[in-house]
Amino acid sequence: MLPRNPSYTNPEPCQHLAEYKLKHGFNGYKAIQKLLVTSPIGKTSVKKPNTKVPRCGFCNGCEGRFYLCLICSSFSCLDHTLLHPQSESGHAVFVDIERTELYCGVCRDQLYDPDFDQVVMSKHSMGVAGGATGNESIGQRLIKRRRLVSGIVGLDLQKSKCRVSTKDLRGKSCYPLGLRGLNNLGSTCYMNSVLQVLLHAPPFRDYFLSGGQRLEACHHRRATDLMCCLLCDVNAIFSAVYSGDRSPYSPAQFLYSWWQHSANLACYEQQDAHEFFISMLDAIHEKEGKTRNGSKGNGDCQCIAHKVFYGLLRSDVTCMACGFTSTTYDPCVDISLNLDTDVSSTEKGKKLTKQNEDGSMSTLSGCLDLFTRPEKLGSDQKLYCQNCRERQDSLKQMSIRKLPLVLSLHVKRFEHSFVKKCSRKIDRYLHFPFSLDMTPYLSSSILRARYGNRNFTFGGDQSDMFSEFEIFAVVTHSGTLESGHYVSFVRVRNQWYRCNDAWITVVDEATVRASQCYMIFYVQKTLHNKANEDLSHVPNSPGRDLFLPIAGCC
Amino acid sequence: MSVPNEENLSSHSQLSSHFFLDLLDSIIVDVASECHRVARLGLDSNLEEEDEELKLSAQARVRVADPSNSNEANGKYVVDIFGQTHPPVANEIFDCMNCGRSIMAGRFAPHLEKCMGKGRKARLKVTRSSTAAQNRYSRGSPSPGSTYSPYSNYSTNSMNRLANGTSTFAGEEHSNGTLES
Numbered sequence: 001m002l003p004r005n006p007s008y009t010n011p012e013p014c015q016h017l018a019e020y021k022l023k024h025g026f027n028g029y030k031a032i033q034k035l036l037v038t039s040p041i042g043k044t045s046v047k048k049p050n051t052k053v054p055r056c057g058f059c060n061g062c063e064g065r066f067y068l069c070l071i072c073s074s075f076s077c078l079d080h081t082l083l084h085p086q087s088e089s090g091h092a093v094f095v096d097i098e099r100t101e102l103y104c105g106v107c108r109d110q111l112y113d114p115d116f117d118q119v120v121m122s123k124h125s126m127g128v129a130g131g132a133t134g135n136e137s138i139g140q141r142l143i144k145r146r147r148l149v150s151g152i153v154g155l156d157l158q159k160s161k162c163r164v165s166t167k168d169l170r171g172k173s174c175y176p177l178g179l180r181g182l183n184n185l186g187s188t189c190y191m192n193s194v195l196q197v198l199l200h201a202p203p204f205r206d207y208f209l210s211g212g213q214r215l216e217a218c219h220h221r222r223a224t225d226l227m228c229c230l231l232c233d234v235n236a237i238f239s240a241v242y243s244g245d246r247s248p249y250s251p252a253q254f255l256y257s258w259w260q261h262s263a264n265l266a267c268y269e270q271q272d273a274h275e276f277f278i279s280m281l282d283a284i285h286e287k288e289g290k291t292r293n294g295s296k297g298n299g300d301c302q303c304i305a306h307k308v309f310y311g312l313l314r315s316d317v318t319c320m321a322c323g324f325t326s327t328t329y330d331p332c333v334d335i336s337l338n339l340d341t342d343v344s345s346t347e348k349g350k351k352l353t354k355q356n357e358d359g360s361m362s363t364l365s366g367c368l369d370l371f372t373r374p375e376k377l378g379s380d381q382k383l384y385c386q387n388c389r390e391r392q393d394s395l396k397q398m399s400i401r402k403l404p405l406v407l408s409l410h411v412k413r414f415e416h417s418f419v420k421k422c423s424r425k426i427d428r429y430l431h432f433p434f435s436l437d438m439t440p441y442l443s444s445s446i447l448r449a450r451y452g453n454r455n456f457t458f459g460g461d462q463s464d465m466f467s468e469f470e471i472f473a474v475v476t477h478s479g480t481l482e483s484g485h486y487v488s489f490v491r492v493r494n495q496w497y498r499c500n501d502a503w504i505t506v507v508d509e510a511t512v513r514a515s516q517c518y519m520i521f522y523v524q525k526t527l528h529n530k531a532n533e534d535l536s537h538v539p540n541s542p543g544r545d546l547f548l549p550i551a552g553c554c
Numbered sequence: 555m556s557v558p559n560e561e562n563l564s565s566h567s568q569l570s571s572h573f574f575l576d577l578l579d580s581i582i583v584d585v586a587s588e589c590h591r592v593a594r595l596g597l598d599s600n601l602e603e604e605d606e607e608l609k610l611s612a613q614a615r616v617r618v619a620d621p622s623n624s625n626e627a628n629g630k631y632v633v634d635i636f637g638q639t640h641p642p643v644a645n646e647i648f649d650c651m652n653c654g655r656s657i658m659a660g661r662f663a664p665h666l667e668k669c670m671g672k673g674r675k676a677r678l679k680v681t682r683s684s685t686a687a688q689n690r691y692s693r694g695s696p697s698p699g700s701t702y703s704p705y706s707n708y709s710t711n712s713m714n715r716l717a718n719g720t721s722t723f724a725g726e727e728h729s730n731g732t733l734e735s
Contacts, residue, residue, distance in 0.1 A: 007595030065583060099587055110590050175635055186663030246636040250659040256651045258672060365604060433607040437600050449708035453591050502640040510614035
């Protein structure tokens with residue numbers, strides 16, 4: 001038997017299906033497999049008999065849907081599918097020949113059986129031989145990645161045990177450490193908002209607060225050479241913010257190092273928070289990655305930027321003529337999402353329900369659905385199919401092969417139109433949940449949906465075990481494209497704080513939910529819960545115990 | 555003969571309508587079958603949570619849009635969570651790492667931009683200097699070998715000439731004499 005797929009709910013088979021399998025085993029399934037016809041894009045149907053038009057064995061009608069009896073191979077229309085078990089004892093299990101779905105004529109319901117789904121998927125594997133080979137190699141890589149993921153989680157959990165300094169210069173002990181305003185040095189709110197997020201990203205924060213060995217060596221070298229080191233300045237910010245001093249901190253040394261490192265960004269103009277975030281992680285990788293990895297590839301990089309934010313996107317391009325699929329993988333430190341301005345009527349039923357209920361509201365799940373939707377490539381992008389040996393129409397579909405520890409989602413609000421030669425900002429409200437399940441957007445889920453959600457474990461891409469995420473920070477933007485302001489919200493022990501440059505204020509959940517999000521940051525739920533537990537057990541001075549808020553569970 | 559034609563038209567219309575309904579039923583059954591599978595196998599287990607989150611968002615937007623329910627006094631702060639207040643421009647004083655001068659925090663970025671010779675304003679300054687140099691060179695060309703002082707004299711001389719309206723030799727001598735004194 002196949003191992004049970006954790007994301008499925010295996011419903012109990014009805015007694016008729018159980019009796020059928022007990023008496024006939026897999027003979028019926030194998031016989032059906034020979035009759036299956038697979039389309040290149042994943043749909044399955046049962047081949048018609050010699051006569052072109054199937055007819056009901058009882059009423060000789062040729063309208064509506066037809067069902068094939070798994071025992072006597074007779075065709076029945078829907079009405080006589082219900083009568084057939086009454087005249088023939090035990091002939092209860094049918095197959096919808098249009099969709100290849102099991103159907104019980106007595107229970108009058110569709111049935112789901114993992115063994116039947118495996119038979120159907122095996123037919124698909126026969127059809128595309130190249131894909132099967134690809135899956136095997138992917139499986140080998142999967143084992144390696146699972147070890148990497150486990151290692152990262154274990155490593156970061158250990159680091160979480162390091163204690164934060166309890167020094168409190170001002171005696172304002174009713175708020176947790178890590179909350180400190182950052183002075184605006186002149187249109188640097190883009191920098192302050194991203195720095196506040198990084199200061200509260202659990203794995204990232206724990207790394208810097210525990211103090212890496214490399215930083216000491218780098219500090220020594222810096223003292224002699226008078227060089228600017230970005231990592232040391234990031235470390236200085238962490239030390240200052242978590243020191244307990246509550247007066248606003250000026251990240252001037254960091255800005256100086258940053259502008260030396262990124263000459264193209266050394267500019268007084270207002271800049272994009274997302275661009276700063278991406279460049280910052282690139283800089284950290286550049287500084288730390290070389291010393292740790294010996295110039296390995298991105299996938300196995302051990303720098304803190306990649307350990308925390310690294311994810312892997314999968315891109316499938318499928319030939320619409322023969323079904324051959326070409327798969328590529330791209331590393332990413334965040335995911336940029338287009339706003340789902342139009343909910344397509346071709347979406348599934350539940351989306352239609354949402355559409356009626358919420359009017360024209362954009363949701364994060366809608367954006368992710370849009371990101372992972374199959375997209376037909378234009379005529380100028382025709383795929384050269386290795387199987388057909390010519391250019392064919394093709395479908396492209398994105399999915400997430402590996403999720404990072406901290407998931408950063410970027411909403412594309414700044415739109416540039418090449419036709420109109422102008423830029424504008426999209427002020428549309430976007431709903432984002434505080435708890436996010438990324439399972440539907442994993443490669444395994446996308447592949448499953450492509451083949452009709454069969455209960456089948458794909459050889460290569462098994463479900464990621466850590467796909468539950470909890471929000472911990474939001475970067476919002478207000479104003480226009482030319483002149484705006486970034487503000488970040490951070491969640492510390494389930495309390496939300498607004499970080500508006502030097503001003504740190506308490507806000508309620510409603511304010512965060514109603515904000516105009518530009519970047520949304522989620523951390524894997526295991527790390528989030530762990531971080532909350534550790535913070536609540538930080539050693540405190542006696543005077544602080546009275547004011548320490550109780551940390552709630554997510 | 556018109557009667558059979560009418561029957562044919564009616565028959566064709568009914569037939570196409572029948573086929574259309576068949577196709578529509580087929581599509582509806584496909585969607586229903588997909589939704590049934592998703593529901594039975596628990597692939598939409600987060601739908602209720604999503605709906606609850608959507609309700610929370612709707613309530614949040616209503617509350618924030620309601621001015622009487624605003625948590626912040628017109629969006630302006632009085633004090634932060636530490637009881638501190640902050641000026642519109644940060645007034646902490648520190649030394650610039652590049653040139654060592656004392657700078658106010660809120661003006662550090664524009665200062666550093668010029669100090670490091672980077673960014674927008676630095677380029678503008680360079681451009682202005684180039685323009686000035688070019689102007690000086692072009693004005694100097696009518697009088698080769700002239701120094702700064704003769705340039706000034708020349709300009710004044712020209713003005714005097716214009717004022718007088720004459721170009722006699724005696725006038726020129728008079729102008730020169732005036733300048734010399």
